[in-house]
Amino acid sequence: MIKTIDEIIQLLDASLTAEDFTENKALLRSMLTQLRNESQLIDFKSEKMLKDKHVLNSLLKKTSEDLHLALKELQLRADELNTLLSTIPALVYFKDRELRYQLVNDAYMEFVEKPMKEIIGKQMEDIIPEHNEKEKYGHYEKLVLLKGEPIYNLEEKVTKNGEQLWIASNLAAVKNDQGEIIGLVGISWDITQARTYQNQLETAKDQAEEGTRAKSEFLANMSHEIRTPLNGIIGMSHILSNTELTEKQQEFVHILISSGDTLLSLINDILDFSKIEAGKIDFEEKDFELNTIIKDVYNVLSLKAEEKSLLFSFEPDNKIPQRFNGDEYRLKQVILNLTNNAIKFTDQGFVKVMINHLGSSKGYHELKFTVKDSGIGIPKDRLDQLFNAFTQVDASMTKAYGGTGLGLTISKKLVGMMEGKMGVESKLGQGSSFWFTVKLKYPENKTSADIIETENPSQQSMLDENLVVLLAEDNLVNQKIASYNLKQLGYRVEIANNGQEAIEKFKENEYNFILMDIQMPVMNGHDATKEIRRLEEEMAGRKHTPIIALTANAMRGDMERCFAVGMDAYLSKPFKSADLMNVLKEYIITD
Amino acid sequence: MIQSKSFAAKNYPEFVMRFEKVLKDLSFEPTLAFAFVSVNLPIKDIISHFNEKDIKLFGASSCGELLFDDSHELISEDGAIFTFTNCNPKYFKSKVFNREKLSSFEFGATIGDYCREAYSNPSLIVAASGLSLDGQALVEGVQASAGKNTTMFGGLAGDNSKFEQTFTFDENGISDHGAVTIVFDADHMTVTGLATSGWIGLGADLKVTKSVGNIVYEVDEKPALEVYKKYLSVNDEDLPAIGIEYPLMIKRDDGSHALRAVLGIDKEKDSLLFAGSVPQGSTVTFSSSPGFDVVETTKNDLENFYETQAEADLFILFSCMARHLALGPLIAQEIKLAADRWKTPVLGFFTYGEIGTNKGTSCDFYNQTFTLLLLKEH
Numbered sequence: 001m002i003k004t005i006d007e008i009i010q011l012l013d014a015s016l017t018a019e020d021f022t023e024n025k026a027l028l029r030s031m032l033t034q035l036r037n038e039s040q041l042i043d044f045k046s047e048k049m050l051k052d053k054h055v056l057n058s059l060l061k062k063t064s065e066d067l068h069l070a071l072k073e074l075q076l077r078a079d080e081l082n083t084l085l086s087t088i089p090a091l092v093y094f095k096d097r098e099l100r101y102q103l104v105n106d107a108y109m110e111f112v113e114k115p116m117k118e119i120i121g122k123q124m125e126d127i128i129p130e131h132n133e134k135e136k137y138g139h140y141e142k143l144v145l146l147k148g149e150p151i152y153n154l155e156e157k158v159t160k161n162g163e164q165l166w167i168a169s170n171l172a173a174v175k176n177d178q179g180e181i182i183g184l185v186g187i188s189w190d191i192t193q194a195r196t197y198q199n200q201l202e203t204a205k206d207q208a209e210e211g212t213r214a215k216s217e218f219l220a221n222m223s224h225e226i227r228t229p230l231n232g233i234i235g236m237s238h239i240l241s242n243t244e245l246t247e248k249q250q251e252f253v254h255i256l257i258s259s260g261d262t263l264l265s266l267i268n269d270i271l272d273f274s275k276i277e278a279g280k281i282d283f284e285e286k287d288f289e290l291n292t293i294i295k296d297v298y299n300v301l302s303l304k305a306e307e308k309s310l311l312f313s314f315e316p317d318n319k320i321p322q323r324f325n326g327d328e329y330r331l332k333q334v335i336l337n338l339t340n341n342a343i344k345f346t347d348q349g350f351v352k353v354m355i356n357h358l359g360s361s362k363g364y365h366e367l368k369f370t371v372k373d374s375g376i377g378i379p380k381d382r383l384d385q386l387f388n389a390f391t392q393v394d395a396s397m398t399k400a401y402g403g404t405g406l407g408l409t410i411s412k413k414l415v416g417m418m419e420g421k422m423g424v425e426s427k428l429g430q431g432s433s434f435w436f437t438v439k440l441k442y443p444e445n446k447t448s449a450d451i452i453e454t455e456n457p458s459q460q461s462m463l464d465e466n467l468v469v470l471l472a473e474d475n476l477v478n479q480k481i482a483s484y485n486l487k488q489l490g491y492r493v494e495i496a497n498n499g500q501e502a503i504e505k506f507k508e509n510e511y512n513f514i515l516m517d518i519q520m521p522v523m524n525g526h527d528a529t530k531e532i533r534r535l536e537e538e539m540a541g542r543k544h545t546p547i548i549a550l551t552a553n554a555m556r557g558d559m560e561r562c563f564a565v566g567m568d569a570y571l572s573k574p575f576k577s578a579d580l581m582n583v584l585k586e587y588i589i590t591d
Numbered sequence: 592m593i594q595s596k597s598f599a600a601k602n603y604p605e606f607v608m609r610f611e612k613v614l615k616d617l618s619f620e621p622t623l624a625f626a627f628v629s630v631n632l633p634i635k636d637i638i639s640h641f642n643e644k645d646i647k648l649f650g651a652s653s654c655g656e657l658l659f660d661d662s663h664e665l666i667s668e669d670g671a672i673f674t675f676t677n678c679n680p681k682y683f684k685s686k687v688f689n690r691e692k693l694s695s696f697e698f699g700a701t702i703g704d705y706c707r708e709a710y711s712n713p714s715l716i717v718a719a720s721g722l723s724l725d726g727q728a729l730v731e732g733v734q735a736s737a738g739k740n741t742t743m744f745g746g747l748a749g750d751n752s753k754f755e756q757t758f759t760f761d762e763n764g765i766s767d768h769g770a771v772t773i774v775f776d777a778d779h780m781t782v783t784g785l786a787t788s789g790w791i792g793l794g795a796d797l798k799v800t801k802s803v804g805n806i807v808y809e810v811d812e813k814p815a816l817e818v819y820k821k822y823l824s825v826n827d828e829d830l831p832a833i834g835i836e837y838p839l840m841i842k843r844d845d846g847s848h849a850l851r852a853v854l855g856i857d858k859e860k861d862s863l864l865f866a867g868s869v870p871q872g873s874t875v876t877f878s879s880s881p882g883f884d885v886v887e888t889t890k891n892d893l894e895n896f897y898e899t900q901a902e903a904d905l906f907i908l909f910s911c912m913a914r915h916l917a918l919g920p921l922i923a924q925e926i927k928l929a930a931d932r933w934k935t936p937v938l939g940f941f942t943y944g945e946i947g948t949n950k951g952t953s954c955d956f957y958n959q960t961f962t963l964l965l966l967k968e969h
Contacts, residue, residue: 052882055823
């Protein structure tokens with residue numbers, strides 16, 4: 001532009017002196033036009049640049065603000081992260097691929113008692129030389145770097161200032177944007193206290209288990225101690241019932257026997273409970289009559305019901321078969337338990353036991369027993385826990401109504417073992433209805449039990465009158481009961497008061513079989529049996545004499561011990577004629 | 592070889608006079624004509640003249656017209672330019688479309704169907720009217736129907752930067768909501784060209800957090816209109832004009848960019864209407880022309896293009912009106928570059944959006960570009 005203006009000036013200067021101005025006029029006009037075009041362009045450019053400047057300044061300003069805000073936000077995040085790292089009660093550290101520390105938190109510095117600058121770039125052995133399991137820890141660190149998968153709850157022992165500490169760690173790989181593993185992050189915390197608690201817990205558990213074992217032993221001893229006199233009561237009651245008695249006396253004796261049996265069952269049940277808990281319980285398979293059970297239960301409980309003026313009734317439907325094969329005592333125990341409960345928790349109205357035949361198939365009858373009462377009922381929220389051990393609806397109930405709280409638990413388990421179910425429907429204040437089902441086998445026709453249950457000696461002479469039995473038993477009452485039962489079966493009985501006597505008698509006579517008590521003075525049943533077996537080997541021509549163990553010590557393992565010393569069978573005291581008969585049938589005289 | 596003859600007119604009387612004169616002196620039989628006309632001229636009256644002479648017409652209202660040939664170096668802002676050609680009628684088919692209630696995509700697909708049926712190897716030029724049209728969706732619609740690799744050129748009609756009503760037309764009628772098209776038989780006609788912008792992104796990346804088609808409601812979870820006004824520190828009345836000069840640049844995942852000029856605003860909804868789709872979730876920045884050097888970019892691109900295609904019968908230029916605003920008088924320089932290099936006439940108009948196909952890529956919808964279409968009959 002300047003150039004054009006200079007040219008115009010020159011031209012104008014020339015024109016001042018020129019003779020003919022016309023020639024320059026056209027040139028001047030063209031140059032001015034060019035000048036005009038150029039300044040138009042400049043005008044446009046400057047206008048556009050002003051606009052650009054305005055917009056770009058604004059953009060720059062806003063972008064700077066954004067950037068400032070973003071940086072502030074970033075700083076805030078970094079501060080938060082720092083706060084988190086420094087307040088977290090765990091040791092946090094970053095390591096690179098060579099397992100050199102890159103960053104640790106305050107807790108870590110405190111733990112190793114070193115400042116950050118002495119830690120960064122170093123490896124663990126420089127920082128915690130007293131680490132007990134460096135190799136193990138290093139191995140896991142390398143594994144994380146290699147596989148990229150985290151490892152949780154790695155536990156290790158560390159000795160610090162002579163004190164042994166337990167440390168748990170989580171390790172995880174750190175990856176870059178490309179997914180390459182560039183290091184690892186570890187979080188460790190002191191679990192020494194937790195470990196101590198754990199040890200204490202284990203000790204407590206051992207002690208509790210020891211307590212349970214002691215309880216079992218106590219139960220075993222108690223059952224033995226209780227059974228011996230009970231044995232006497234029941235046995236003598238049986239003998240009494242076979243003497244001349246008035247009808248009234250006969251009835252009393254029967255109640256005596258029935259109560260004794262129930263008490264025995266209860267003792268057995270306490271033992272059963274521990275057996276159930278151990279998952280081991282035995283079931284008898286014997287023919288029985290349902291009516292006997294009903295009568296027994298009625299006899300035991302009618303007095304109580306009468307005392308409370310309750311209507312107490314059994315309502316079996318008419319389709320029910322009378323005879324079954326199964327465990328009479330277990331079944332009775334369940335009915336007795338439910339009925340006893342019903343009477344206990346009913347103050348007025350009724351208690352009735354309904355029995356229904358649900359059907360028969362594959363050699364089994366299925367029965368349903370329902371014990372319905374008009375008692376206090378059970379709150380809905382307690383129904384679920386009713387069948388748990390030691391549970392009554394309310395702890396205060398135990399005081400008011402008595403009972404161990406074991407009954408329903410045992411009953412439900414027993415029913416379950418008889419392939420049945422147990423349940424309850426109840427409304428608070430409107431009574432309860434406990435029910436259970438059981439599967440019972442069809443009876444075996446004409447078993448020995450059938451015969452014996454008639455309890456008529458004249459019909460039991462299926463056995464040879466000349467048969468002789470040796471009874472080794474130290475307790476006089478037991479001697480009498482056993483003798484009585486054996487005689488009922490047609491045996492002649494010789495008695496030995498201890499194991500030593502039994503051996504002497506064995507040497508002199510041959511017996512059809514020997515009944516051997518286990519716990520006897522001078523020589524116990526086990527040792528006597530061993531000796532007898534030894535003698536049988538020595539004395540030519542002596543055939544094998546069956547030995548049946550008699551024991552009140554009905555704990556698990558007893559049977560095994562008896563067989564180990566050479567006994568052939570096992571009878572739990574007190575035994576009935578029927579029990580003995582079964583054993584004889586099965587083990588002794590089958591041939 | 593297509594022969595052509597062009598003229599310009601500032602008003603209707605001038606058009607009538609020149610139309611008759613040029614037609615009388617024409618050394619060839621005209622079959623197809625192009626017309627780019629200001630909305631201030633009586634377009635319907637103009638159309639009737641072509642209709643009477645039975646000459647096919649491809650026309651659009653404009654934001655300024657351009658014509659560079661032996662006798663013109665013209666950039667007009669409220670006039671009209673016309674070009675007669677003798678394109679072989681066997682090699683082209685023309686048709687107007689009315690959009691009615693179709694979406695931009697469906698509208699494009701309808702046009703694509705027509706392309707596919709016209710020739711086995713079709714190339715399309717299209718001018719579309721209606722400010723609510725989404726140019727990107729239109730292109731995708733055509734591609735969905737006629738094939739991804741269909742060559743396509745064209746532009747969105749303008750209305751002297753008033754953003755009120757734009758028109759497309761042929762010799763039979765006019766529409767403010769449609770498109771005029773010519774499908775060429777690419778086996779007998781070279782239809783090629785280039786699209787070049789030179790615009791650069793400015794400032795921080797922003798995220799489009801709410802948008803539907805070509806309407807953007809939220810950027811960085813703030814009302815879109817507010818963001819535009821705040822970042823550029825302008826007022827309502829500066830929009831949409833300022834949004835044309837400083838459009839949004841969409842940064843695509845594949846590294847390519849697309850510019851989106853603002854065509855309208857909705858004060859009630861605080862939203863912005865763009866000339867093409869702005870997908871929700873897009874990363875965008877503001878953008879600006881890099882200054883007057885942008886002509887250098889065009890020059891390089893033209894030079895490279897000349898290397899691949901030195902022969903041409905006729906050029907049609909769809910140049911963004913924002914480019915005209917940014918370059919001012921300099922706009923003539925880049926147009927002249929093309930006319931001089933090939934020594935071939937260039938006619939065209941300033942658009943609200945360009946459609947073009949760069950060699951080796953598929954067609955795209957643009958803003959701020961210099962989109963040049965080269966025609967050559969075999």
